[in-house]
Amino acid sequence: MNELGIPTAHAAGRESGRATRAREVADSLTRAIHEHRLGPGMKLSEDEVGEIFGVSRTIVRAALQQLAHDQLVTIEPHRGAFVAQPSVREAREVFEARALLEPRTARSAAERATPEDIAILRRHITQEHAALHAGQDGAALRLSGLFHIEIARIADQATIAEFIGQLVSRSSLVIALYWRRRNALCESHAHDALLKALADRDGALAEDLMKGHLLDLLSSLDLREAPGQRRSLKEALGRA
Amino acid sequence: MNELGIPTAHAAGRESGRATRAREVADSLTRAIHEHRLGPGMKLSEDEVGEIFGVSRTIVRAALQQLAHDQLVTIEPHRGAFVAQPSVREAREVFEARALLEPRTARSAAERATPEDIAILRRHITQEHAALHAGQDGAALRLSGLFHIEIARIADQATIAEFIGQLVSRSSLVIALYWRRRNALCESHAHDALLKALADRDGALAEDLMKGHLLDLLSSLDLREAPGQRRSLKEALGRA
DNA sequence: GATGCGCAGATTGTATACGATCCTGTGTCC
DNA sequence: GGACACAGGATCGTATACAATCTGCGCATC
Structure with a gap:
C-alpha cells in the first residue's frame, strides 16, 4: 500500500488530539498535491486513501469534500x-485573480512587515533554495507557494490570505499541467527582490515586483489549447 | 417542527435526481442566512436540521461543513x-477584500456586458425594489447580493465570481450584526447607477461606482467595539 | 468480426449504531 | 447560603452496514 507516496499519517496524527482527523487527511493530501506527488487526474479512491491513513471512509469523504471546495x-x-485538472481557462482565471489580489497585498505587507516577519520570509527562501539544489522540485514548489501565503499573512x-492560499494551491496544479521551462530559478530571484522590497518597507516597489512576478509566472506557462499533455484520449474527449 | 422558517425541502428535493442532497441542504441553509431567517449565533443542531429536511445526519454534516468552509x-x-458571527475585524476584512475584487470586476463586466446581461440585471433590480416595497427585507437583501454576483458572472x-459570492454571503452576516441605518434605499440607487454604467459600457465609471458603493455600504455599518447587539446575554458573555 | 446486451465486481451514497465529549441539574458538603 | 462533585441526558465524532450506481467483461446476435 501507500503507492501514492503519501507519508503514513502516524506522525502527523500524533501532533494533537484534535477532534477532526479529516483536517489532517485533507492537509496531507493538499501537501502531496502541492509537491506534485499527486498529479492532476489521479484517482483518489475512498477505500484506498482510508487504508493509507488508517481512517474510515467517513473521514476520507469529509477530507475530499474539503479539497473539492478548494x-x-x-x-x-x-x-x-x-x-x-484545471482547464486552460481556469488557469488563466487563477492568475488573473492572483493579479488582482496579491500586488496590493504585497504593498500592505511591506508597510506592516516587522523584522520577525522578514526573518521568517528569509528562512522560507533559504529552504526553497536548499530544496531546489537538493533536486527536490516538489518541495521547492510548495515552499515557493508558502512564501506568497506568508506575505498575505503579514x-x-x-480573508484575503485565505483566498490567496486557495489560488496558490490551484496554481500548483496549473504548473503541473502547463509548466514549460524547466528552470524555476527566475522565481527564486523574484522572491529575493520581493524580500528586499519588504525589508525596505517599499510598498510601491513590492506591489510592482509582485505584479511582475505573477506576469512572469503566467508567461512561463504554455496555455495554448492543449487541455492536458499526457492525459489519455478517453479522458480528453470526455472533458472536451 | 420547522421552527427555523426553512421551506420543507420536499419541493426542492424533487427538482433533480442529483446525487448529493447535501448540496440542496447547504443551499437552503445558505439562502436562509442570506435572507436573515437564520441569524448570527443561531445553533444548527444536526438532528434538528436533518429532521427538517428529511435526511440523515450524514448529509447534514456534509452540508454544514460546506457552510463552514464558506x-x-x-x-x-x-x-x-x-x-x-463575524467579528468587527472580519467585517472590515470582508469589505476590504470586496473593495479589491469588485471594482475591477465591474469594469470588466461593463466591457463585456451583452444586452441580455443588462436585461437580467434590470430584472434583478426590479425584483429587489418589489421585495423592498413588499416589506420583505430579507428577500431584498438576498437579491441585492445576487446583483453583485451576477456582475462577476458577466x-x-x-474564479473571482466564486470569491465574490463568498464575500457577499459573509456580508449578509455582517449586515445582520452591524447594520445601522434602517433605510436600504441608497443601495438600490447605487445599483441603478451601476446598471446604467454597465449598459453604457462605461468601464471606468462602473469601477468608480462600485468602489463608491462598497464604501457607502461599509460606512453604513456600525463597526465599533460592539460584537453583537441583539445577541442573548448568555452568548454575549460566553463570547466576550 | 463488430456491435449491443446483461451480469458480476467494485465503488460510491446514505443511513444507522456505538462510543466519546460536553452541558445541565441535583445533591452534598463546607 | 454558596460552591463543588457527580450523574443523567443530549449532542457530536467515527465506524460500519446496506442500497444505488457505475464499470468492465463475456456472450449472444447480426
Whole structure:
C-alpha cells in the first residue's frame, strides 16, 4: 500500500488530539498535491486513501469534500474523486485573480512587515533554495507557494490570505499541467527582490515586483489549447 | 417542527435526481442566512436540521461543513454548528477584500456586458425594489447580493465570481450584526447607477461606482467595539 | 468480426449504531 | 447560603452496514 507516496499519517496524527482527523487527511493530501506527488487526474479512491491513513471512509469523504471546495479535486458523482485538472481557462482565471489580489497585498505587507516577519520570509527562501539544489522540485514548489501565503499573512488580511492560499494551491496544479521551462530559478530571484522590497518597507516597489512576478509566472506557462499533455484520449474527449 | 422558517425541502428535493442532497441542504441553509431567517449565533443542531429536511445526519454534516468552509457557520468541536458571527475585524476584512475584487470586476463586466446581461440585471433590480416595497427585507437583501454576483458572472471570471459570492454571503452576516441605518434605499440607487454604467459600457465609471458603493455600504455599518447587539446575554458573555 | 446486451465486481451514497465529549441539574458538603 | 462533585441526558465524532450506481467483461446476435 501507500503507492501514492503519501507519508503514513502516524506522525502527523500524533501532533494533537484534535477532534477532526479529516483536517489532517485533507492537509496531507493538499501537501502531496502541492509537491506534485499527486498529479492532476489521479484517482483518489475512498477505500484506498482510508487504508493509507488508517481512517474510515467517513473521514476520507469529509477530507475530499474539503479539497473539492478548494477545487483541488473534482468529485464526479458515483465515480469518485480525482485530482483536479484545471482547464486552460481556469488557469488563466487563477492568475488573473492572483493579479488582482496579491500586488496590493504585497504593498500592505511591506508597510506592516516587522523584522520577525522578514526573518521568517528569509528562512522560507533559504529552504526553497536548499530544496531546489537538493533536486527536490516538489518541495521547492510548495515552499515557493508558502512564501506568497506568508506575505498575505503579514499583510494582516486573513480573508484575503485565505483566498490567496486557495489560488496558490490551484496554481500548483496549473504548473503541473502547463509548466514549460524547466528552470524555476527566475522565481527564486523574484522572491529575493520581493524580500528586499519588504525589508525596505517599499510598498510601491513590492506591489510592482509582485505584479511582475505573477506576469512572469503566467508567461512561463504554455496555455495554448492543449487541455492536458499526457492525459489519455478517453479522458480528453470526455472533458472536451 | 420547522421552527427555523426553512421551506420543507420536499419541493426542492424533487427538482433533480442529483446525487448529493447535501448540496440542496447547504443551499437552503445558505439562502436562509442570506435572507436573515437564520441569524448570527443561531445553533444548527444536526438532528434538528436533518429532521427538517428529511435526511440523515450524514448529509447534514456534509452540508454544514460546506457552510463552514464558506465561513457562514462556525463548527465548535463537540458543541455543534452555529451561524457565524463575524467579528468587527472580519467585517472590515470582508469589505476590504470586496473593495479589491469588485471594482475591477465591474469594469470588466461593463466591457463585456451583452444586452441580455443588462436585461437580467434590470430584472434583478426590479425584483429587489418589489421585495423592498413588499416589506420583505430579507428577500431584498438576498437579491441585492445576487446583483453583485451576477456582475462577476458577466465579467466572465468564474474564479473571482466564486470569491465574490463568498464575500457577499459573509456580508449578509455582517449586515445582520452591524447594520445601522434602517433605510436600504441608497443601495438600490447605487445599483441603478451601476446598471446604467454597465449598459453604457462605461468601464471606468462602473469601477468608480462600485468602489463608491462598497464604501457607502461599509460606512453604513456600525463597526465599533460592539460584537453583537441583539445577541442573548448568555452568548454575549460566553463570547466576550 | 463488430456491435449491443446483461451480469458480476467494485465503488460510491446514505443511513444507522456505538462510543466519546460536553452541558445541565441535583445533591452534598463546607 | 454558596460552591463543588457527580450523574443523567443530549449532542457530536467515527465506524460500519446496506442500497444505488457505475464499470468492465463475456456472450449472444447480426
